[in-house]
Amino acid sequence: MMRRANVQKNNSEIKEIWDIPALLAKVPKLGAVIDLTNTARYYDPAELVKAGVIHKKILMPGRIIPPENKVQEFFQAVDEFLGKNRDHLLGVHCTHGLNRTGYMVCRFMRDRLGIPAKDAIKKFERARGYQIERENYIADLLGKEPPPPDVGKETEIKAVATRRDYAYVSPLQNDDDYYYTQSHDRYNRNNRSKETRRRGDRRPEKSSDRERSRQRKEAYDYRYDY
Numbered sequence: 001m002m003r004r005a006n007v008q009k010n011n012s013e014i015k016e017i018w019d020i021p022a023l024l025a026k027v028p029k030l031g032a033v034i035d036l037t038n039t040a041r042y043y044d045p046a047e048l049v050k051a052g053v054i055h056k057k058i059l060m061p062g063r064i065i066p067p068e069n070k071v072q073e074f075f076q077a078v079d080e081f082l083g084k085n086r087d088h089l090l091g092v093h094c095t096h097g098l099n100r101t102g103y104m105v106c107r108f109m110r111d112r113l114g115i116p117a118k119d120a121i122k123k124f125e126r127a128r129g130y131q132i133e134r135e136n137y138i139a140d141l142l143g144k145e146p147p148p149p150d151v152g153k154e155t156e157i158k159a160v161a162t163r164r165d166y167a168y169v170s171p172l173q174n175d176d177d178y179y180y181t182q183s184h185d186r187y188n189r190n191n192r193s194k195e196t197r198r199r200g201d202r203r204p205e206k207s208s209d210r211e212r213s214r215q216r217k218e219a220y221d222y223r224y225d226y
Contacts, residue, residue, distance in 0.1 A: 020047040024053070034091070035058065121141060
């Protein structure tokens with residue numbers, strides 16, 4: 001569902017473009033799409049609407065546990081669609097269709113369908129072919145105290161054993177690497193600042209330091225973790 005111009009135009013190795021027309025041809029019973037990305041840059045929802053597919057946008061930051069109001073908005077959208085369209089399919093996606101998508105689908109299975117969280121996670125991962133890799137999402141689903149967001153970790157997509165024949169390489173991997181680098185620097189910088197304050201050390205801040213700090217803060221923000 002990516003735009004060729006933005007992602008795949010200059011990649012000669014790509015022989016088949018997975019765009020909205022390809023999606024509609026592959027899934028003719030698709031009745032609605034819930035988009036959990038925190039951006040509108042990936043595709044034009046009007047293409048879906050024109051084809052008679054409902055499009056629901058829920059802006060949702062990545063890496064952090066989805067706010068409860070977003071979860072309830074998702075539940076309401078799913079309930080409304082399934083209540084009227086039992087013979088059509090509902091598609092859900094985020095950037096990789098894995099972490100935010102997995103969390104929300106598993107929350108629905110757990111809270112609405114009464115499926116134990118552990119079983120819901122297994123069902124989703126088996127169907128998706130890859131494991132949910134955000135440990136804070138898994139912990140929250142299981143009712144455990146979640147660890148901090150994965151600020152210092154790269155996205156590592158692991159295939160489920162029964163689906164190893166599926167190969168997946170995100171065309172946005174470079175973006176993920178960039179945001180990871182920025183967030184990792186920010187995480188380490190904050191830790192160093194805390195240590196400096198504990199020791200009582202002070203040093204004059206140069207204008208170049210302030211500019212670099214400003215640029216780094218602008219370069220990474222959870223609100224823009226697509």
